Amino acid sequence: EVQLVQSGGAVVQPGGSLRLSCTGSGFPFDDYAMHWVRQAPGKRLEWVCLISWDGRRAWYTDSVKGRFTISRDNSDASLYLQMNSLRTEDTAFYYCIKDLRKSNTGYLDFWGQGTLVTVSS
């Protein structure tokens, strides 16, 4: 059974930092690109970033470039999102997601349970 278990959500002050983690099981983690997507309360889903299966390439939405870093450790089947210089508009549920294929299809095949990040003073 495919599982993505997330952790790391918290309340943080504007300008602060936070690291989200996601551990995969039930599938060959290093065979798939991985994504983070967020959903602010009452808003539509927003794609945040993507990392290739081997961790060598990453892509970001403009609003997080230079502030967020996606990374992975295939030996641990883990995905990370380092979030720096957080803003109130980053408040959202963050989802860790397995891509449909190894080849970065952009289709979001299996979603973690989500973790809430609240940026507030």
Add this chain to the structure above:
Amino acid sequence: EVVLTQSPATLSLSPGERATLSCRASQSVSTYLAWYQQKPGQSPRLLIYDTSNRATGIPARFSASGSGTDFTLTISSLEPEDFAVYYCQQRNDWPLFTFGPGTKLDLK
């Protein structure tokens, strides 16, 4: 950025009825469109990719079609578990993947 709009915002139907949901793109996304289902308190689930391909385990009552800017998701005969929010998503504008605002399918 490709903007996706969905209609209707809310669709009220009964079990056994047919549901037709629409997604329109601000510019052509070819056939690179997906549909997701999200139930309250749950994470979204991939239903359809590349316009009309059902994801693993998705029942045959879910079908979809379209190309370019206009897409449709059809649920042929609603089951009680189908009442949820449905989102479309495009991956043509790589890697600026975008989602629609969702259609809430609720019980009449």
